[in-house]
Amino acid sequence: MNATLSRRRFLAVPAALGAAALLPGDFAVALAEETPRMPDLSDWSKVRGQFQLDPDWMHFASFFIASHPAPVRDAIDGWRRAMDRNPFQVIEQGMFEDEAHNIPLQVRAAIARYLGGGAEDIALTRSTTEGLALVYHGLPLKAGDEVLATTHDHYSHHESIRLATRRAGATMRRVPLFDEAAQASTGSMIERLLAAVKPATRVVGLTWVHSSSGMRLPIREIAAALKQRHPDVLLVVDGVHGLGSTDETVATMGADYFCAGCHKWMFAPRGTGLVWASAQNWARLTPTIPDFSDFESYDAWSHDRAPATPNNAARMSPGGFHAFEHQWAMGAAFGMHERMGRSRVAARIRALNDQLKAGLSGIGKVRIHTPMSGDLSAGLVAFEIDGVKTDDVVKRLLERRIIASSSPYAVSYPRLAPSLINTPEEVDRAIAAVREIAA
Ligand SMILES: Cc1ncc(COP(=O)(O)O)c(C=O)c1O
The missing domain is CATH 3.40.640.10 (Type I PLP-dependent aspartate aminotransferase-like (Major domain))
Structure with missing residues (x-):
């Protein structure tokens, strides 16, 4: 595109350097060729297998900040290697050369x-x-x-x-x-x-x-x-x-x-x-x-x-x-x-959260603050255990290798957030742990 080419001339490429001599090839294509293909994600254990989460813990707070799955780690590593090899040309091409090479535009698409x-x-x-x-x-x-x-x-x-x-x-x-x-x-x-x-x-x-x-x-x-x-x-x-x-x-x-x-x-x-x-x-x-x-x-x-x-x-x-x-x-x-499919992902998250809410609702001293309906909730379950402070609930879950979190608001509740990296068995273990803490 002429407009972006002018920008390249004006903003990025020193006038003394001939553009033709600089042409670096297509970095995105080269990178795609050396990046592993999207893995098989047809079942949830394969999805979980993409993460390097510490298996000694049950991770019920992954909504806080993501662990990068393999396709994302591979993509970051690919770009990092390319930029470490040739930062000027990779970034110059990806940001300023033309629409066909513009990486933010590809990301937005x-x-x-x-x-x-x-x-x-x-x-x-x-x-x-x-x-x-x-x-x-x-x-x-x-x-x-x-x-x-x-x-x-x-x-x-x-x-x-x-x-x-x-x-x-x-x-x-x-x-x-x-x-x-x-x-x-x-x-x-x-x-x-x-x-x-x-x-x-x-x-x-x-x-x-x-x-x-x-x-x-x-x-x-x-x-x-x-x-x-x-x-x-x-x-x-x-x-x-x-x-x-x-x-x-x-x-x-x-x-x-x-x-x-x-x-x-x-x-x-x-x-x-x-x-x-x-x-x-x-x-x-x-x-x-x-x-x-x-x-x-x-x-x-x-x-x-x-x-x-x-x-x-x-x-x-x-x-x-x-x-x-x-x-x-x-x-x-x-x-x-x-x-993975948007509807499949949502259904899995809903099923795990429904399971958690059903389990917690059977525990006498537990009060669930999240709507029971999956139409008015998503991946987070906030609850309270009568007589146990929020921070103590989180601490006692941690003692049982369960990573929960407390909501950072004026009134704070413990939260468990079953997501794609959790299993129904882990949800059952979280319910059992809350039952023990409430006992
Ligand atoms: C509802 C809500 N909005 C915004 C944020 C901040 O998110 P970010 O880190 O993407 O700025 C959070 C953080 O967890 C959040 O819970």
């Missing part, structure tokens, strides 16, 4: 196959936190505007809103969508949310799967109701614990901005994430960090003018040189999920 929509809808980030911050700071908020969030969102979400509204002179408000997650229904949550929207509300922020309680919000239904009543209110979703655990087409779910890290349920490299939005919604935002992906940003800068085209996803992807071996290996994780 692989992500789009999973999310729905097109590669052009996706911005690459390094985490949920970074995506949320970029979206809220990019919104055209002004004094008098309000961002409405819920009391159930993560620190990263609330802080992104607080910092962005403070800068704009706008305000934020948080409302509970339920008193007890386990008792909530789709109708009651929609009613509470709609009742909380005020004339000043410009944006609503929601979290798909709450890491506090394990609640999975029915975003599709909530978004439809919100848009029907308040078509001008924008919906921002923190989707990190739904992406890779739920059978959903993100592009049609109803979020205006969908932010997620990919280093949890997707098993993508640590330090990777995405934001999905439509072209129309990208155009509403102003970037915070200069990008290295959109030729118009560069061309406008080089001619000392403002960008002439609407803002877009590439322009919102933070620029600067990154740990590209991680970002460029994201496609392997999405490819792995594609191979």
Whole structure:
């Protein structure tokens, strides 16, 4: 593409060097040839076999941060070797040469196959936190505007809103969508949310799967109701614990901005994430960090003018040189999920979590805070043992070689999160361990 070739000439390749003499061949093709093919993932033991998790422990907190499975490790190693051999040419070609060689574009295309929509809808980030911050700071908020969030969102979400509204002179408000997650229904949550929207509300922020309680919000239904009543209110979703655990087409779910890290349920490299939005919604935002992906940003800068085209996803992807071996290996994780099948993955996670909830519900002193319905939950089960503090539950599970976690919220519960790396037998052992601790 001429535009990117000019960028190559201007930005990266010293004029004294002839481009033809530099042509390094196609690094991505060379790499693909030396990278092992996607393994057989037709049963769950084969999927578990892709991870190098310490077998002396039962890992029930893998939603926290991913262990890289073999296809992702191989992809990272391949890019790392290529960059260590020839950093200038590999990164120069992969970032700036032309669209056919552009690796972030290939990564975005692989992500789009999973999310729905097109590669052009996706911005690459390094985490949920970074995506949320970029979206809220990019919104055209002004004094008098309000961002409405819920009391159930993560620190990263609330802080992104607080910092962005403070800068704009706008305000934020948080409302509970339920008193007890386990008792909530789709109708009651929609009613509470709609009742909380005020004339000043410009944006609503929601979290798909709450890491506090394990609640999975029915975003599709909530978004439809919100848009029907308040078509001008924008919906921002923190989707990190739904992406890779739920059978959903993100592009049609109803979020205006969908932010997620990919280093949890997707098993993508640590330090990777995405934001999905439509072209129309990208155009509403102003970037915070200069990008290295959109030729118009560069061309406008080089001619000392403002960008002439609407803002877009590439322009919102933070620029600067990154740990590209991680970002460029994201496609392997999405490819792995594609191979496993979104519905198959979601069904397995649901079955293991149903098993856990059924087992825990039979223990007298245990109170489950996650909805029993798999339609309102995903891969996390938050519970409480009467008379035992959260940290002590986690500690006593650890003594039994079970890695649980405590939710990092004002009211904290122990959490067990059965995922693709667990077996039904491990779930039974976790239930037995909780029974012992409760006894
Ligand atoms: C709901 C939720 N949002 C955001 C985050 C932060 O994720 P990231 O590390 O991708 O920024 C977490 C962390 O676990 C979380 O639970």
